[in-house]
Amino acid sequence: MTSVLTALLAVVIAAGAAIVLVEAVHWVVKRLGRRSTLLNDLAGTAHKPFLATVTVYAVQQAVRSSAGEFTGRAGVLHALVLLVIASVAWLVGALLLVLEDAALARWRVDVPDNMKARRVKTQVVIMRRVTIAAIVVLTVGVMLMTFPDVRALGASVLASAGVISVIAALAAQSTLGNLIAGLQLAFSDAVRIDDVVVVEGEWGRIEELTLTYVAVQIWDDRRLILPTSYFTTKPFQNWTRTGSAVLGTAEIDVDWSAPVEPMRAELRAVCEGTELWDGRVCVLQVTEATGGMIRLRALVSAQDAGSLWDLRCLVRERLVTWVFEHRRDSLPRLRADVAQSERPVPAQAVVAPADDAAPRDDARVFSGAGDGDERAAVFSGPEEQTSGATSGIRQ
Structure with missing residues (x-):
């Protein structure tokens, strides 16, 4: 009975001393943490595992050295050894988490150019x-x-x-x-x-x-x-x-009589009038001319995928509205020859464009202003080896 009382007294004294020591260290680290983010995180994250480790270790040493022989002494010491191992592992894990959080704090992911920060965050996680x-x-x-x-x-x-x-x-x-x-x-x-x-x-x-x-x-x-x-x-x-900057398209089908140049001007006005456009690419091209209709593809650019989606929807909406309000006769239609005419219809004269008329920059993707020439070089290879292919793309 005396050994048990001695063991309990030793445990109480050791636990109390350990708690006082840990709280004193915690208070000092917390005070220093006002000027250091690392110490502040350390005081908040490692406090409980540090308290558990020191307390359990102090209790184990008190029972081992101060308590005499009593019933179940070996089992108690073994249980305390297991608790010491678990608490030390908890403390090591907490310290590693603090160090990893300190490493992540140097790399912000809430900024536009955050590719390197996202790479570091992925590896650290x-x-x-x-x-x-x-x-x-x-x-x-x-x-x-x-x-x-x-x-x-x-x-x-x-x-x-x-x-x-x-x-x-x-x-x-x-x-x-x-x-x-x-x-x-x-x-x-x-x-x-x-x-x-x-x-x-x-x-x-x-x-x-x-x-x-x-x-x-x-x-x-x-x-x-x-x-x-x-x-x-x-x-x-x-x-x-x-990088986060991407390209996207918005396509609409119109009649063959649709004026392309005024629609290019409308696309340019739409892009220049919204903050969604990043100023890189704004191109309108005829990509198909089959089935009695032509397909217009507006190629635009934005700084990220979310802005690109909204910009594509805005471009599609504005182009459809422009066609309906200004050139309703250019809406898609179906033509059928129901009867042969008795007299042939005279062919209309075709006016050839002037020789010095140069294609507009917003009618080309792989050449012209912006990054068109760079895009052509990327997809066509070195200029000295594929100069013919590059010139074919640019025509």
């Missing part, structure tokens, strides 16, 4: 999950090895590690494939957090990227959950891999 998983696995392994029976079993398991590894690889082939794919995505820059992608016919952004799955936030706030191996085995579109 993946490594954080790997680190936490490794800490949990190591902690459980160390705790199990404190049991003599499990330690003996571990030796026999290591002796037959070849057979077990083969069985585990076959059983967890899909899981291991996703884990490897997650690490590959983190460091290959194929996809990053906040990238705008098109997968499975859906347009959205990468909301979450883990070791086993990727969550895509679709434009209508649905979530598409895909395994990480999807992005390493199947093709997908990444609209923001090298």
Whole structure:
């Protein structure tokens, strides 16, 4: 009975001293954290695991050194050892989280040019999950090895590690494939957090990227959950891999009599009158002339995918309104020859354009002002090797 009372008294004194010490350190770090973001995060994140670690360790040492022999002493000490291992793992995980948050704080993703920041964030998030998983696995392994029976079993398991590894690889082939794919995505820059992608016919952004799955936030706030191996085995579109600026089209069908030049001027006025346009590309071209109608394609550019969508809708709406209000006779129509005329209709004279009439810049995609010449060089190769192809594109 005396040993039990002595043990309880030692535990109370050790726990009280540990709590006082931890709170004093916490107060000092919190005061210093007013001038340091790192110390402020450390005081908030590591306080509880640090308190648990110091308190449990102090109690263990008090029972081991001050308490005499009492019933269940070995079991109590073993339980305290397990708690020390768990609390130390908790503290290590908290310290790593603080360091990772400090690394992420240097890279802001709420700015326009955030491609490098999104790359760093993706890698840090993946490594954080790997680190936490490794800490949990190591902690459980160390705790199990404190049991003599499990330690003996571990030796026999290591002796037959070849057979077990083969069985585990076959059983967890899909899981291991996703884990490897997650690490590959983190460091290959194929996809990053906040990238705008098109997968499975859906347009959205990468909301979450883990070791086993990727969550895509679709434009209508649905979530598409895909395994990480999807992005390493199947093709997908990444609209923001090298930059957020993108091109988009708006197409309308009109009659052959539709005036193209006035519609080009209207497209230019629409683009210049909205903040959605980034000033790079504003082109109207006739892409098809079949079935009694012509297809006009307006190619415009914007600084990001969301602005591009709104700009495409605005351009389509304004062009349709212009045709209906100013050239209603250019609306799509069907023509039919119901009767043969007795006298042939004289052909109308065709006026050839002037020789010095140059095509407008907003009638060309792969030449002219803006980045048309650069786009032509990208798609046609070196000029000395494909000068004929380039000149054919520009004509």
